[in-house]
Amino acid sequence: xxxxxxxxxxxxxxxxxTAVNLAYxxxxxxxxxxxxxxxxxxxxxxxILLPRGEYDGxxxxxxxxxxxxxxxxxHTDVEGLDVxxxxxxxxxxxxxxxxxxxxxxxxTLRDMGEAVEEDGAYDVMxxxxxxxxxxxxxxxxxxxxxxxxxxxxxxxxxxxxADLMExxxxxxxxxxxxxxxxxxxxxxxxxxxxxxxxxxxREDGRVPVYDTVIRRTDKVPESSWARMxxxxxxxxxxxARDYRAWAAELLTKEGLNHx
Numbered sequence: 001x002x003x004x005x006x007x008x009x010x011x012x013x014x015x016x017x018t019a020v021n022l023a024y025x026x027x028x029x030x031x032x033x034x035x036x037x038x039x040x041x042x043x044x045x046x047x048i049l050l051p052r053g054e055y056d057g058x059x060x061x062x063x064x065x066x067x068x069x070x071x072x073x074x075h076t077d078v079e080g081l082d083v084x085x086x087x088x089x090x091x092x093x094x095x096x097x098x099x100x101x102x103x104x105x106x107x108t109l110r111d112m113g114e115a116v117e118e119d120g121a122y123d124v125m126x127x128x129x130x131x132x133x134x135x136x137x138x139x140x141x142x143x144x145x146x147x148x149x150x151x152x153x154x155x156x157x158x159x160x161x162a163d164l165m166e167x168x169x170x171x172x173x174x175x176x177x178x179x180x181x182x183x184x185x186x187x188x189x190x191x192x193x194x195x196x197x198x199x200x201x202r203e204d205g206r207v208p209v210y211d212t213v214i215r216r217t218d219k220v221p222e223s224s225w226a227r228m229x230x231x232x233x234x235x236x237x238x239x240a241r242d243y244r245a246w247a248a249e250l251l252t253k254e255g256l257n258h259x
Contacts, residue, residue, distance in 0.1 A: 001113070001116060001117045001122055001123060001124065001125060002123070002124050002125070002145050002146070002254060002256060003113050003124075003125040003126075003127065003143055003144045003145050003146075004022070004124070004125070004126050004127070004144060004145070004146055004147075004148055004181070004250075005127045005129055005137075005140040005141050005143070005144035005146075005147050005148070006018050006019045006022075006126065006127065006128055006129055006148050006150060007129045007137065007140070007141060007147050007148070007149055007164070007168075008129075008131065008149050008150055008151065008157075008160075008164065009131055009132055009133065009160065009163075009164055009167075010131060010151075010156065010157060010160055011131035012131075012152075013150045013151055013152050013157060013186060014150045014152070014184075014186035014187065014214070014220075015040075015128060015129060015131070015150050016040070016044045016045050016048070016128050017186075017220055017224070017230070018148070018150045018184060018186070018214075018243075019036060019045055019126050019127070019128035020036070020045050020048050020049060020128070020229050021229050021230055021231055021239075021240070021243040022126055022243065022246075022247055022250075023036040023081055023124075023126045024078060024081065024229040024231045024232070025231060025243055025244050025247040026123075026124050026126075026247060026251075027078055027079065027080035027081035028078060028079075028080070028081075028231070029244060029247070030247065030251065031080065032080065032123040032124050032256075033080050033121070033122045033123045033124070034080060034081050034082070034122060034123065034124045034125075034126060035073065035082050035083070035084060035116065035121070035122045035124070035125045035126070036049065036081065036082070036083045036084070036125075036126050036127075036128065037058060037083075037084045037109065037125060037126070037127040037128070037140070038057070038058065038083060038084065038085055038086035038128050039058055039086065039090070039109075039127050039128060039129050039130060039136040039137060039139070039140050040086055040090070040128055040129060040130040040131075040136070041086060041087075041088060041090035041130060041134075041136075042086070042130070043057075043085065043086035043087070043088075044128075044224075045083070045086070045128045046083060046085040046086050047227060048224065048227050048228065048229065049076050049078075049081070049083050049229070050074055050076065050083055050085060054087075055072070055074065055085035055086075055087055056071075056072055056085075056087060057072060057084065057085035057086050057087035057090075058072070058084055058085065058086055058087065058090060058136065059086070059087040059088070059089035059090045060072060060087065060089070061084075061108055061112065062090070062105045062108040062109075062135070062136065062139065063089065063105070068115075069084060069112045069115060069116065070119075070121070072084055072085070082122075090130075090134070090136050105135045105136075105139055106135065106138050106139050106142060106174075107139070107142070108139050109127065109136075109139040109140055109142070109143035110139070110142050110143040110175075112143070113125060113143045123256075124256075125143075127140040127143070127144065129141075133167055138171065141168060141171055141178060142171060142174060142175050142178070144178070145179070145254075146179050146180070146181035146254065147168060147178070147179065147180045147181060148180075148181055148182060148183075148184060148250075149161060149164060149180065149182070149183045149184070149207070150183075150184045150186050151183055151184070151185060151186065151201070152185075152186055152187055152197075153185055153187065153188060153191075153193070153194035153195075153197040153198055154193070154197060157197070161183060161201065161204075161206075161207060162204075162206060165180065165206060165207060168180060180207050180208075181208070181250070181253070181254065182207065182208040182209060182210045182253075183201055183207055183208070183209045183210065184210050184212075184213075184214065184246065185198050185201070185209065185210070185213040185214065186213075186214045187214065187215075187216040188213035188214060188215050188216060189215065189216045198213065210246060210249055210250070211249060212242060212245045212246035212249050213242065214239055214242045214243060214246065215238040215239055215242055216239075217237050217238050217239045219233060219234040219237040219238075219239060219240070220239050222234070230243070231243065231244075
């Protein structure tokens, strides 16, 4: 099993859209068994993929209120795609971590990943992280085989990657093999400033940048209002096609076999 954490401290860069559409493409086009873990207390991925309702979710697992992940996983209406939902009590984890209870929560997703792999339940786990290095986000990074960083083509996003890399580096004393797989440029469109920002990231060279970019289209925010992956809402729009191309690039670079 492979685990990908979708991480950026900056909000509004497309982390949830990236996580949801990657999980959707891997399940539908690649016929892989996918578990999407919503580690963001805002629960946007949960709201897109699951019916409205209250879920115990990841917070219960991280706080020791549930023992087994399969007690909390919810099946979606997409074959091969399940969700471990977020819940509001994820916010409380940061307070508990500050009080000395962080060790257990930081290990939770890594321990869960080992259990999932032992069970042979899924081929891929995709973790949608919050826009900060919260307890849930740190747990996701420590559990991942590879970190994926979505960015916008602006100066703050481009220069912020270096700061994020330093913070990820700081976790290597716990898990030395943490790896950043690449930066994914979101909301790309033809404009000198956008092209300059993408060029800056590629030339900087501290982290790989995916060849595929995700083009800007109104179909993405429309899909969030419709509570659907853009793959469902508008499968032939530019962003939907780009996400499929990027998923193929990711699988090739990660050496993942699929149908």
